[in-house]
Amino acid sequence: MASPSPAKPASRRGGPRVPATRFDRRLAKILTHATDVFYEKGYAGASMRDLSRASGMSLAGMYYYFESKERLLYLIQKHTFTTIMERLRERLQDESDPDQRIRIFILNHLEYFLANQKAMTVLSHEDDVLKNNLGAEIAALKREYYRICLELMDNYKRARGLEFSSRVAVLSLFGMMNWLYTWYNPRVDGDADELARQMGDTFLQGICSVNEGRAASQRK
Amino acid sequence: MASPSPAKPASRRGGPRVPATRFDRRLAKILTHATDVFYEKGYAGASMRDLSRASGMSLAGMYYYFESKERLLYLIQKHTFTTIMERLRERLQDESDPDQRIRIFILNHLEYFLANQKAMTVLSHEDDVLKNNLGAEIAALKREYYRICLELMDNYKRARGLEFSSRVAVLSLFGMMNWLYTWYNPRVDGDADELARQMGDTFLQGICSVNEGRAASQRK
DNA sequence: TATAATTTAGAACGAACGTTCGATAATCCT
DNA sequence: AGGATTATCGAACGTTCGTTCTAAATTATA
Known part of the structure; x- marks a missing residue:
């Protein structure tokens, strides 16, 4: 004191x-x-x-x-994660349709990603560097964000009577979106709305017809 | 001398x-x-x-x-990239169906990825650290690998009379696959064949019905 | 076994690292 | 204005960094 x-x-x-x-x-x-x-x-x-x-x-x-370089990274990651999650919760409140709720998740993620590309890249790329308490706290936020998306996916499956691995689906979706940081060019690729529509269409149509009797991968 | x-x-x-x-x-x-x-x-x-x-x-x-730590990374990345591309070319020789050629690309990538997870992670994660000549050489390999996939995608589009951005499609696919290094757990998620099937189905079904009059994202 | 070529390692280089300390400058409060 | 608080800084600490030098050990060749 x-x-x-x-x-x-x-x-x-x-x-x-x-x-x-x-x-x-x-x-x-x-x-x-x-x-x-x-x-x-x-x-x-x-x-x-x-x-x-x-x-x-x-x-x-x-x-x-x-107090340290490590804590500086922690502050950046925590703020970024907290903000994107806050906005997501606001947007999800007004929507109940399972399809639209996934689209909202995608749009929210991509909008924030493109508007805060550097912060989101630091979040994605320096994922495992924080250790102990600091690392655990960020990992908990990540798990929560993942869990929200997993719930959206489960609801979607239930509403449509589909059967596939929610885990692989959610993580594939994250991959599609987060990989953006390696290639996005605002002059070539569209804005967040356009990307969200294309990725949303691709993804939702994709999981919709997956695993229908394991025949989907047959030829012709 | x-x-x-x-x-x-x-x-x-x-x-x-x-x-x-x-x-x-x-x-x-x-x-x-x-x-x-x-x-x-x-x-x-x-x-x-x-x-x-x-x-x-x-x-x-x-x-x-x-001669340097930098060159060591270069040797690792070059060997990894060269090998995965070599195997891909071998496998693509025997197949002409556009759908199956994309599935071969996915399977080859995932098989190599899971069998050489550490090397592929180093390749993905340390993507921008090499500079000058060394960096340019690795970047050229990456561009070639991308170009191969882009060609497969264009052929697929032509064969099916589809219209969508090959660029976004290919890079989304890369995202799905490369993001694996952040979550794959052999005890929970299947082997390469299983993942390739699920991702292949999702992706191919997805791009197949995309952009059909822009109505795909409408509700109900 | 002698000789040459290849392979290894101890010790040290200057530079850069994250962090700390004590003192000074700027701002706030009354 | 004056004293307390907040904010900033130059200088230095002890470590660790990538790399080099030189000499010794090991292996191949004769």
Whole structure:
């Protein structure tokens, strides 16, 4: 209680939404710049000196805002995951049709992905680097996000009387969407709506006729 | 011409296939162990000391076999890519049906992926780390592999009179397959044949009915 | 077995790493 | 204005990094 104790949590609940504290605003800026650097060089490849240069702040000054490089990655991943999940829940509230609910999931994911491509890439690419408590917390968020999609898939199956592995279906869908970070080019590929429609069509039509008596893979 | 000159190419063409030279065999062992380490810690996160420990060879001794850590990654990626492409070409020779050719592509990819999961993960995950000549050479291999799949897709479209973006379709398919490295569990998910069937069905059924008058995404 | 070629390793290099410390500058409160 | 609090920084710490040098051990050749 006596120490100067920097790097505290500091963001109080329920305060005015946009302004926040001076501390929080500065931290948010740092997180944005750090996201750019992690995106360019990867977590392990980015040095604290790179990060401080990108933020226009001294190397030592950074440690006033967070206590380690590891925690910085944690803050980025946590914020990104929390935000995308928050938006998803809002959008799902107004819809009950199983087909549309999956389409909403896809659209929400792709919209956020393309609008925050660097953050989502850091989330996807640096998936296993956090260890212990920090890693466990992010892993829990990931599992929850996965579970939501799995539920949507199960409901869809039930509503249509289909039989296939929800697990493989959901993870294939994640693959289709998350792989975007390796190839998406806004000048060639469409916007989120267009991609969501194409991927949604492909995927939903695909799982719809799968496993119908194991004859689907026969020729002709 | 006077120097001891270690780290030469050394693998002669056309020699007896299995034995190879002493040098090549030892190098191959090192590549295998290095693949394990890169898989566990990532390229940037793995130190030369980690790699030497895994190979049971001294730190300095490693440099007799390759001239830098970067070149080591290059050797791993090049060998992996070359092998999977070689096998694909062999398998495609015997088949002319467009549908089946895509299924062969999927099966070949998944079989190799699951049999060489660590190497394929290193190939996928450390995609952008090689720079200059080395990076360009790997990128060229990747582009060729992509182009092959794109051609299969175009032929499929032509044969069935379909209209959709081959680019998005191919890259979505790559996403489905390559994302495997984040979730595949041999005890839960099936083997390559089973996965290839499920993904093949999903994907081919999916693109088959896509974009039919843009009505596919309508409700009910 | 002597000699040449190949293969290995100990020790050290300078550079870069993540983090800490104590002091200074800027801001806030009354 | 003045004292407390918040924010920033230069310099340095001890480690670890990729790589090199040189000499010794091992293997192949005669």
